[in-house]
Amino acid sequence: MTSLHFKGRVFVENFHLGVPFHELTPVRSKGLSKKASLHDNLIVEGDNLAALKALLPTYHGKVKCIYIDPPYNTGNEGWAYNDRVNSPLMKDWLGKVVDRDDLTRHDKWCCMMLPRLKLLRELMRDDGAIFVSIDDNEMHRLRCLMDDVFGEENFIATAIWQKVYAPKSSAKYFSDDHDFVLVYARDRDTWRPKPLPRTESQDAAYRNLDDDPRGPWRPNNLAARNRYSKGVYAITCPSGRVIEGPPRGSYWRVSEERLRELDQDGRIWWGKDGNNVPAPKIFLSEVKQGRVPQTLWTWQEVGTTQDSKREVVSILDFDTSEEVFITPKPSSLVRHMLSIATDKDSIVLDSFAGSGTTAQAVLALNKEDGGNRRFVLIECEDYVDNVTAERVRRVIKGVPNVKDEALREGLGGTFSYFKLGKALRKESMLDGTKLPSYERLAAYIFFTATGEEFDASKMRPERWFIGRSRNYDVFLLYAADFEQLKDMALTMDIARKLSRGTRDKLVFAPTKYLDQEFLHRYRITFQQLPFEIYETVDRLAR
Ligand SMILES: C[S@@+](CC[C@H](N)C(=O)[O-])C[C@H]1O[C@@H](n2cnc3c(N)ncnc32)[C@H](O)[C@@H]1O
Structure with missing residues (x-):
């Protein structure tokens, strides 16, 4: 198979596998929900590599449509590769800001993109699709990376977005009138585009x-x-x-x-x-009731870069003379993709969120067709609160003085705001000097098993209960004392006590003394405690 070679590839090829899971800490004051939840619309503050990994327990195989608009690598964006690749040689090379004079800027960009694309693929549903905005700076390298990660058989189209309505007559060579949107399916045989409304x-x-x-x-x-x-x-x-x-x-x-x-x-x-x-x-x-999507997306249909700047300026009350810091996309462009690639209840992910255009597009389409799509946005820059989240807060509540009636009224909806927290490392919890406390292990286990927020106040250790997730009541049989732990097991007696109530149960314990038939009868899914616990117990016993 043809494959793209670039400096650093060997170091990042499987990098995504080693990225630790991080806690996602809710910041209630920044969201618009009574109770923060990972199952709400989401804005996650943090680097998208760690954030995508942190979202895996909750969103693995669930995302129907991904839209990303990564840095185009023009040499003027001032981005620096900051993933913690451990090789000292690589660290030095990768860490420097990428500018026009950097002869390896394309290699760095590929190093940044490859692990992220791999994680994005993990999050997609089998009938999902990914749309990526790009221009000529990285188009051909992106196409090769996408072929590598998604399989060239899953290529769907390269759409041309006509981003300006008039040519730039001052152009030295050609007026640059379009961007590309590369479209891949997770599985081309399973994915089907939705017909667009006829004009x-x-x-x-x-x-x-x-x-x-x-x-x-x-x-x-x-x-x-x-x-x-x-x-x-x-x-x-x-x-x-x-x-x-x-x-x-x-x-x-x-x-x-x-x-x-x-x-x-x-x-x-x-x-x-x-x-x-x-x-x-x-x-x-x-004739077919809808229209088949085309690869040419005209400015009349999906808007221009000027429209998108105007849109952001009017929502965020920026002074028009103020430079709009990022290059936002028009919400009508993202809406066009959502019309092609989502159902009314789909989950939509944007891990290079910028000004939050994708959130607005999701909420606007929901308002229009009564849908219940959800968005997950990730942004690492300081403006994530006062631009990304602020735009979403405003479009939800309503923006006075805009032409669009729906936007003026408010698009409605809620969202939860999470910050990327500490890395959850079993190694640091089980460092051999002492066993983790009941609460610390409960937090780790609850999060990694359910992907949902752990709330210590809901814990009832006297009956092994550590929390309720969307699908399970979760129990942990554990004590931070190896003498007690040695004798601890899920027995018939405990299973009967836990079996009260009609919900399914997820039970973590060192071992079990009852067979599958009873587990089934008591609606228990048994999970053995991580092996590392025993290694620590052994070390402590020595
Ligand atoms: C071109 S902008 C996206 C603009 C967006 N589509 C909009 O309409 O506003 C790219 C964004 O990705 C963000 N970004 C770049 N690298 C990132 C990373 N590693 N993690 C999270 N966000 C990142 C940048 O801060 C920037 O806001």
Whole structure:
């Protein structure tokens, strides 16, 4: 298989596997939800590599549509690769800010992207798709990386977004009028695009010149260029005019017999005087209700870069003269992708969130079609609160003085704000000097097993209960004392006590003394405590 080689590739190839899980700490004051939850709309503050990994327990295989708009690597963005790659040689090279003079800036960009793309793939549903904005700086390298990570058989399209409505006449060579959007499916055989709503201008091409009871139609061309063995014959029009055959180099697209059948069914238009080349009618009622997505996305349909700046400025009350710090995308562009690639209850992820355009697009589409899509946004820069989250707070509540009525009213919805917390490392918990406290182990286990926020106040250690997740009541049989721990097991007696209530139970314990049949009867899923616990117990006992 063809594969892209770049400096540093060997160091980052499997880097995503070693990234530790981090806690996600709720910051209630910054969200718009009564109770912060990882199952709400989300804004996560932090680097997206660690954040994507932290989201894995909750969102593995659940994301229907990913949109990312990573740095284009123009040499002017001032980004620095800051993943903790351990090789000292690599650290020195990778850590420097990437500018135009950096001859290895493309290698660094690939080092940054590869592990993130791998994690993004893990998060996708089998019928999911990913859309990536890019321009000519990295387009060809991105295409190779995407082929590597998603498989070239899952390539769907390269869409061209016409991002300006007028050419830049001051351009030295060519006016740069478009960006690309690369589209890949997680599995091309499973993914299908949604048809887009038909436009008024498309429907206007259908008329009913002969009052056909089947409704409006448009004439099709009878001649086609594809060779067709039954497609050469003379036709006599109702007026008596004889057409000797199709135009040179073309063929009638139906046989003589089929043309007669269509005519008998009133499906052929011969013109008002019955003298035209016959045209098969295409009825509006018989064409697909929607429109197939196209690879050319015009500014009229999805907006321009100017529209997007105006949009952000009007929502965030920026002074128009103020430089809009990032290059936002129009929310109509992201909405276009959502229309192609989401259902009403889909989860949408954007791990390079910038000004939060994706959140607005999700909420706007929900408001329009009564959907319940959810967004997950990740942003690492300082402006994550006063720009990314602030935009979302404002569009939810309503933005006065904007033209768009829905936006003025407020798009509605909630979101929870999380900050990337400490790394959860079993090694540091089980460092051999003492066993972790009940609460510390409970927090680690609850989070890594359910992906949900651990709330210590809900814990009832006297009955082993450590919390309730969306799907389970979770229990932990454990004590930070190795003498007690040695004798601890899930027994029939304990199983009976835990089995009160109708919910499924997830039980962590050193071992169990009952078989599968009883576990099933008591709706218990048994999980053995991490092996490292015993190593620590052994060390302490020595
Ligand atoms: C081109 S902007 C995205 C703009 C966005 N589509 C919008 O419409 O506002 C790229 C964003 O990705 C963020 N970013 C870059 N590297 C990141 C990382 N490692 N983790 C999280 N965010 C990152 C940058 O801070 C920047 O805000």
